Amino acid sequence: MRVALAQINPKVGDLAGNADKIVNFIKKAKEAEADLVIFPELAISGYPPRDLLDFEIFVQDNLVQLDRIKEFSYDIAVICGYIDVNSEPYGRKYHNAAAFMNEGEIVYRYYKSLLPFYDVFDENRYFEPGSDFEPVEFMGKKLGITICEDAWNDKDYWDRLPYGLNPVNELVDKGSDIIINISASPYWLNKEKVRFDILKHIANQHKLPILYVNQVGGNDDLIFDGVSYVIDRNGKLCARGYDFKEDLVIYNFGNNFGYTHEISNKEEESLLKALELGLKDYCRKCGFKSVVLGLSGGIDSALTAVIASRALGSENVVGITMPSMYSSSGSVDDSKKLAKNIGIKCLEFPVKDIFYSYINTFKDEVRMDLAEENLQARIRSNILMTYSNRYGNLLLSTGNKSELSVGYCTLYGDMSGGLCLFSDVPKTMVFRLSK
Numbered sequence: 001m002r003v004a005l006a007q008i009n010p011k012v013g014d015l016a017g018n019a020d021k022i023v024n025f026i027k028k029a030k031e032a033e034a035d036l037v038i039f040p041e042l043a044i045s046g047y048p049p050r051d052l053l054d055f056e057i058f059v060q061d062n063l064v065q066l067d068r069i070k071e072f073s074y075d076i077a078v079i080c081g082y083i084d085v086n087s088e089p090y091g092r093k094y095h096n097a098a099a100f101m102n103e104g105e106i107v108y109r110y111y112k113s114l115l116p117f118y119d120v121f122d123e124n125r126y127f128e129p130g131s132d133f134e135p136v137e138f139m140g141k142k143l144g145i146t147i148c149e150d151a152w153n154d155k156d157y158w159d160r161l162p163y164g165l166n167p168v169n170e171l172v173d174k175g176s177d178i179i180i181n182i183s184a185s186p187y188w189l190n191k192e193k194v195r196f197d198i199l200k201h202i203a204n205q206h207k208l209p210i211l212y213v214n215q216v217g218g219n220d221d222l223i224f225d226g227v228s229y230v231i232d233r234n235g236k237l238c239a240r241g242y243d244f245k246e247d248l249v250i251y252n253f254g255n256n257f258g259y260t261h262e263i264s265n266k267e268e269e270s271l272l273k274a275l276e277l278g279l280k281d282y283c284r285k286c287g288f289k290s291v292v293l294g295l296s297g298g299i300d301s302a303l304t305a306v307i308a309s310r311a312l313g314s315e316n317v318v319g320i321t322m323p324s325m326y327s328s329s330g331s332v333d334d335s336k337k338l339a340k341n342i343g344i345k346c347l348e349f350p351v352k353d354i355f356y357s358y359i360n361t362f363k364d365e366v367r368m369d370l371a372e373e374n375l376q377a378r379i380r381s382n383i384l385m386t387y388s389n390r391y392g393n394l395l396l397s398t399g400n401k402s403e404l405s406v407g408y409c410t411l412y413g414d415m416s417g418g419l420c421l422f423s424d425v426p427k428t429m430v431f432r433l434s435k
Helices: 015-031 049-054 058-072 167-173 191-205 267-286 299-312 328-343 350-363 371-390 401-406 427-434
Strands: 002-007 036-038 076-087 094-102 103-111 136-138 143-147 178-183 210-214 215-221 223-226 227-232 238-242 246-253 291-294 315-320 345-348 394-400 420-423
Touching: 002 015, 002 210, 015 036, 015 058, 015 246, 036 210, 049 058, 058 076, 058 094, 058 103, 094 136, 094 143, 094 210, 103 143, 103 371, 136 345, 143 167, 167 178, 167 191, 167 215, 178 191, 191 210, 215 267, 223 267, 238 246, 267 299, 267 394, 267 420, 267 427, 291 299, 291 371, 299 315, 299 420, 299 427, 315 328, 328 345, 350 371, 371 394, 394 401, 401 427
Parallel strands: 002 036, 036 076, 143 178, 178 210, 291 315, 291 394, 315 345, 394 420
Antiparallel strands: 002 246, 076 094, 094 103, 136 143, 210 227, 215 223, 227 238
8 A cells, every 4th residue: 555645734714725735635646656645634624723613604615625625536545634514413513524535435534532622722612522433444454543632642651641532542442454643733842753752652552553644834823844754563764744844755555665854853943944934824824925023133133034034035024223312333233234144125214303202292301211211112113013004014023932921022012013933932042043
C-alpha cells in the first residue's frame, strides 16, 4: 500500500477554496500513484471554525463540499476531516468527523471522541463526542482512524489522564493493523518533539505503524506547523513532512520507503518560521497586502520589521519614525539605517509640535511625568493608525510578552495595532531571534 499525507493549509470558513485545495492534492496523490491520501482534521472547514458552527448553512455547505470531494475518490481512497450532523435527538448538534471515501462513496465515518477543553481549545462547546470504534478495511488492512486528541490519552505516557477513555486502545482491541491520526495541532516551541514521542510510544506499545497528518498555516492567533509523520511498528521515523509549509508526503509500505523532509533543528529557526508564517497567513487570509509599524531604533521594532519584510516582501512594509524633543539622534538614524538595510520604506513624522499642542490645551507646564511619557506614545499611535486607515496597511504592534506581563506599555499607545508578532514571545527570546 502506498499512502500520501496531504499536509495542507486551509482557510477557516473558505469551504469551496479548501475543497479546491483538497481536490488538487488528491490529483497530486494520484499522480504519485498513492492508494490512499489522508487530509487533516476539519480540512474542509479549516480549524478552528469556532462560532461559524452557529450557522446551520455553514455546516450544510461543508457537507456539500464533502459530496463533491468523494467524486474524486475513484482509483484512490481518501480520508478527510469535516463537520457532520449529530443524528441523535440529544447532545450537541455536530460531530468533529473523518470520512473514509472510496470509489465515489463515503464508506465509513469516524467521530472524534476526546474533545479538548483547555488552553486554546473549546470543542466541547460545539461537538458531541463519538463512541464507536471500528476499524475500516482497505487493501487487506484494518485502518484505525482517530482525530487529534484521540491519540493523546496514553496512560503510560502521562502522569494523570484528562479522559477516562483511550480510543487507540479501543481500535487496537478491534484488530486495527494501522493507526491513523488526522490532526490540527497548534504550534508551540518544541511541540513537534512532544508529538513524536507520544506517537512513537503508541507504535512501540502496540507494535503498529502510525500515520499522522497535521494541518499547517496561520489562523488568527494560532499557528500550525505541519510536520506530519509515518512511524513504523518499532517507533522508527519512516517519513516526515516539512515544518511550516504545505507538503505531500509519500510512503510505501511495500518497501518501507518514504520521504523524510528536513525540519528546523534549532528553537530560533523554528520560531522565526512560525512568526513569518503567522504574519503572512494573517495578512493573506484577512485581505491585507501591506503593513506599517513604528520604528523606534530599538530591538523589538527592528526585529518586527525584519520578519515582516521576510514574510511579505520589503516592498510591502512601511516603517515610520516619530522623534520628539526627547529622542536621541540614534533612534532616528538607526531606524533609517535599518530601513535601508532591509529595503523598506521609511517615513519621518516629528511629534514635537503635536505634543506641545496637547500641553497647551491643558494650559499646563511640561513636567515629564508619566502623563507626558504616555502622551507621546498615544500621539505616535494616532499617526500610525491614521496611516493605516489612509493606505490600508495593517498596523503591527512592536511590544513583547515580557512588557505586557509587567504592564510596561501604554494603553492606546504602543499597544495599538491589528497584530502583535511578539505577544507570546518574551524579551529574552527577542534577543535570541535577533542574534
